[in-house]
Amino acid sequence: MITPNLLAKLDLFSSLPEADLTRLAAKAADIRLTPGAWLAREGERLGFLVVLKGRLTLRKQINGKELHIADVAAGDFFGEVNALLDLPAASSLCALTHCRVAAFDRQQLKELMESSTECGAFIRKVLQTRLEDGPRHAMELSKVRVQAFGPREDPYLNQILKFLKSNRIAYEWQDAPAGGDGSSAHTAPSLTIDGIPVAHPMSERVVAEAFGIPTTPQHRSYDLLIVGGGPAGLAAAVYGGSEGLRVLLVEQNAMGGQAVSSSRIENYLGFPSGISGEDLAERAVRQAQKFGSELVLTRRVTRLQLDPSGRYRISLDGDDHVTATSVLLTTGVSWRKLEADGVEELLGRGVSYGVAGIEPVNLSGKRVFLVGGGNSAGQAAIALANYAASVTLLVRGAKLEATMSQYLIEQLRRKSNVRIETESKLESVAAHGVLSAICTSHRGKPSRRRKADALYILIGADASTDWLPSNLDCNEDGFIRTGRDVTPRLFGDNGRAPFLLETSVPGIFCAGDVRHGSIKRVASAVGEGSMAISSIHQFLALQQEAAQVPVSITDGTQVTSHLNFSSN
Numbered sequence: 001m002i003t004p005n006l007l008a009k010l011d012l013f014s015s016l017p018e019a020d021l022t023r024l025a026a027k028a029a030d031i032r033l034t035p036g037a038w039l040a041r042e043g044e045r046l047g048f049l050v051v052l053k054g055r056l057t058l059r060k061q062i063n064g065k066e067l068h069i070a071d072v073a074a075g076d077f078f079g080e081v082n083a084l085l086d087l088p089a090a091s092s093l094c095a096l097t098h099c100r101v102a103a104f105d106r107q108q109l110k111e112l113m114e115s116s117t118e119c120g121a122f123i124r125k126v127l128q129t130r131l132e133d134g135p136r137h138a139m140e141l142s143k144v145r146v147q148a149f150g151p152r153e154d155p156y157l158n159q160i161l162k163f164l165k166s167n168r169i170a171y172e173w174q175d176a177p178a179g180g181d182g183s184s185a186h187t188a189p190s191l192t193i194d195g196i197p198v199a200h201p202m203s204e205r206v207v208a209e210a211f212g213i214p215t216t217p218q219h220r221s222y223d224l225l226i227v228g229g230g231p232a233g234l235a236a237a238v239y240g241g242s243e244g245l246r247v248l249l250v251e252q253n254a255m256g257g258q259a260v261s262s263s264r265i266e267n268y269l270g271f272p273s274g275i276s277g278e279d280l281a282e283r284a285v286r287q288a289q290k291f292g293s294e295l296v297l298t299r300r301v302t303r304l305q306l307d308p309s310g311r312y313r314i315s316l317d318g319d320d321h322v323t324a325t326s327v328l329l330t331t332g333v334s335w336r337k338l339e340a341d342g343v344e345e346l347l348g349r350g351v352s353y354g355v356a357g358i359e360p361v362n363l364s365g366k367r368v369f370l371v372g373g374g375n376s377a378g379q380a381a382i383a384l385a386n387y388a389a390s391v392t393l394l395v396r397g398a399k400l401e402a403t404m405s406q407y408l409i410e411q412l413r414r415k416s417n418v419r420i421e422t423e424s425k426l427e428s429v430a431a432h433g434v435l436s437a438i439c440t441s442h443r444g445k446p447s448r449r450r451k452a453d454a455l456y457i458l459i460g461a462d463a464s465t466d467w468l469p470s471n472l473d474c475n476e477d478g479f480i481r482t483g484r485d486v487t488p489r490l491f492g493d494n495g496r497a498p499f500l501l502e503t504s505v506p507g508i509f510c511a512g513d514v515r516h517g518s519i520k521r522v523a524s525a526v527g528e529g530s531m532a533i534s535s536i537h538q539f540l541a542l543q544q545e546a547a548q549v550p551v552s553i554t555d556g557t558q559v560t561s562h563l564n565f566s567s568n
């Protein structure tokens with residue numbers, strides 16, 4: 001318990017009379033930390049924290065790395081700006097030694113500042129210095145300088161920039177450095193971090209490794225392997241980790257899945273003003289890591305096989321293998337291909353599927369076309385219209401209302417530079433190196449050719465499940481059946497029915513958009529990913545029971561073997 005004497009020893013409280021100290025001590029939370037424990041995490045709501053004993057480190061995530069900002073020691077305080085302005089923490093605090101911290105809520109802090117002139121002045125002085133130093137500090141921190149060189153329309157460079165953006169790594173882009181004669185030198189795109197070039201040939205994996213982003217599993221064996229880092233997979237990583245499972249999540253691109261294409265998700269509970277898909281993914285990653293789940297990026301799961309011990313052997317591209325007792329498939333969906341002349345050749349050169357990772361600012365003053373009439377196309381049009389000179393939505397159907405939510409249609413109609421063309425079809429695209437024009441038809445009749453700077457295709461998505469075991473029960477479109485939808489004959493004689501979200505193969509579960517009958521929303525993917533963990537626990541319990549079988553008899557005693565689910 002915190003005593004008035006303990007508080008009186010600190011400069012901050014030294015001027016307070018005995019009665020105030022007693023009142024304050026009675027209301028303080030007494031937080032004790034062992035080395036390595038977190039007092040606060042970036043993004044959390046904070047109280048007013050006064051360090052009584054020990055030393056902590058103030059850290060901040062920058063460009064995928066956690067950087068040390070300062071040490072905080074006995075007598076220092078923290079969180080007054082956040083508590084007074086009700087702002088989330090901009091950095092994290094981790095104990096370096098055994099620490100003791102007194103925490104006060106916003107009301108207690110305000111009472112303290114109002115009741116004691118000296119104390120109030122002390123806190124205000126520190127607060128003012130921090131607010132003044134903040135911008136300077138921010139400039140210093142962003143000194144980790146990532147520079148990309150090469151023509152913007154280079155598909156290879158675009159892919160790398162998309163990866164950086166999806167991982168929230170800030171970069172500066174420059175066209176290829178000029179040659180001796182002043183012309184743009186024709187060199188391969190490159191990337192430097194603080195002036196040091198990233199090794200060639202550059203790939204998303206090479207870039208990830210240069211930033212210290214994990215790309216290789218740390219262990220050989222897991223309780224649960226999650227395939228896909230969209231909302232469903234990330235939710236499962238959070239719940240699985242928090243419930244003590246050894247979890248590995250493998251994602252082939254960047255975390256967040258389709259959701260990172262969304263500039264503002266407005267229908268996700270708890271975010272009344274909406275949240276961008278990138279923000280949601282970043283928070284989920286930190287949450288999953290906090291609970292000990294391991295996340296690797298830029299790796300594709302290519303094969304699942306049952307090994308003789310009853311565990312799954314999982315192959316990753318690049319010839320790595322791990323084993324897991326259970327598997328959760330959260331592979332979502334990928335964009336449906338559009339049949340129009342020239343589209344495939346111009347991918348990455350003005351034509352893209354989806355809008356993930358694009359920099360809208362690069363579209364300033366440009367003529368942008370979007371193909372699609374669903375909510376994704378609507379959201380993208382609204383976001384891009386803030387930059388582009390014009391955004392034209394090419395919609396196959398006669399009425400947008402049939403495919404798009406009313407709130408988005410209303411927002412689109414309020415944008416003066418957005419044009420909606422129904423009963424329209426993209427016929428072909430033309431280029432001078434990069435996209436320069438498109439040809440469309442209206443009600444089957446060819447219409448005029450138009451100049452175009454960028455074309456985004458958002459026409460729905462399909463499940464890519466053809467790489468999965470052939471006995472996995474999928475519907476005619478490749479979406480995976482689970483639970484009661486599984487064809488009984490395919491689940492076989494396992495002495496039980498499939499658990500909720502379990503597929504036709506015992507121990508393989510499925511959640512999110514790739515699941516047959518799923519709702520195709522962020523909230524439902526998150527809900528399913530979380531629920532799957534409960535079914536996985538039931539399955540693991542069965543496995544454990546089955547493993548506790550007598551394996552040998554020595555001098556009349558039965559010896560029981562315990563399957564260790566997560567041994568290395």
Ligand SMILES: Cc1cc2nc3c(=O)[nH]c(=O)nc-3n(C[C@H](O)[C@H](O)[C@H](O)COP(=O)(O)OP(=O)(O)OC[C@H]3O[C@@H](n4cnc5c(N)ncnc54)[C@H](O)[C@@H]3O)c2cc1C
Binds near residue numbers: 252332523
């Ligand atoms: C532009 C856009 C805007 C949207 N806006 C909203 C919105 O406002 N509100 C809303 O509720 N929903 C919205 N959605 C839908 C929502 O994003 C999806 O329903 C949700 O992302 C589905 O989550 P998921 O985890 O099931 O799959 P996904 O998000 O598709 O994630 C699957 C992940 O698995 C990875 N993967 C696939 N195969 C492998 C493999 N073999 N190995 C490793 N990784 C693999 C993929 O790379 C991907 O990252 C939007 C979708 C789009 C495209």
